[in-house]
Amino acid sequence: MKGIIAGSVVLFLILLVGLTWVLGSRVKARLTAAYPPPGQMVDVGGYRLHINCQGESQPGGPTVVMEAGNGESSLTWAAVQPEVAKFARVCAYDRAGLGWSEKSPNPRTVADITDELAALLVADAGVEPPYVLVGHSISAGQLPISAGSGISASDVEQLKALIRGLPAELAALSPKGRQVVAEKSGHYIQVDQPELVIEAIREVVEAVQP
Numbered sequence: 001m002k003g004i005i006a007g008s009v010v011l012f013l014i015l016l017v018g019l020t021w022v023l024g025s026r027v028k029a030r031l032t033a034a035y036p037p038p039g040q041m042v043d044v045g046g047y048r049l050h051i052n053c054q055g056e057s058q059p060g061g062p063t064v065v066m067e068a069g070n071g072e073s074s075l076t077w078a079a080v081q082p083e084v085a086k087f088a089r090v091c092a093y094d095r096a097g098l099g100w101s102e103k104s105p106n107p108r109t110v111a112d113i114t115d116e117l118a119a120l121l122v123a124d125a126g127v128e129p130p131y132v133l134v135g136h137s138i139s140a141g142q143l144p145i146s147a148g149s150g151i152s153a154s155d156v157e158q159l160k161a162l163i164r165g166l167p168a169e170l171a172a173l174s175p176k177g178r179q180v181v182a183e184k185s186g187h188y189i190q191v192d193q194p195e196l197v198i199e200a201i202r203e204v205v206e207a208v209q210p
Contacts, residue, residue: 037100044119050100051093055085060210062130064090069137073099079194
């Protein structure tokens with residue numbers, strides 16, 4: 001009797017998983033049809049990545065390439081990209097498995113993600129070097145801080161000071177680098193104060209413009 005019950009449970013679970021997969025596939029197909037990718041899908045070796053480019057290339061000027069933070073899609077740059085497109089060619093893309101991009105068979109390591117971006121830019125003839133790379137969050141890592149997590153207020157202030165110091169160290173790598181503090185923003189500066197991001201990109205583009 002127990003064997004019959006166990007077999008029935010297993011069969012039920014198999015049917016449930018199958019039904020979920022079928023329904024999920026149908027929903028995904030409907031969403032894809034209702035919301036097609038705003039850019040183009042580019043094959044990078046058996047799977048396709050989504051890249052959306054706007055604006056015109058300036059003679060000898062750079063192409064701005066935007067990469068979203070952890071788990072985010074290219075839509076995170078919606079308030080920034082159209083404005084940057086007024087003075088440079090700018091492309092935002094979705095990493096494999098995010099946004100409109102298809103899943104990659106490769107591990108999600110920094111090396112593999114970098115190789116995929118390089119393949120994407122090479123495959124798309126419209127995205128030519130030099131590049132100005134603009135990244136949010138994931139390139140510097142994330143360190144969540146909560147005063148209610150068992151650490152003291154003093155520890156919180158020390159951690160905040162450490163995080164504030166990281167952008168300063170990055171800025172110091174270039175004689176032309178500088179740190180801009182977004183005092184009215186949370187983690188998503190490109191959403192809370194997009195004008196700061198736009199002007200920072202403008203400065204870099206103009207600095208490398210021949």
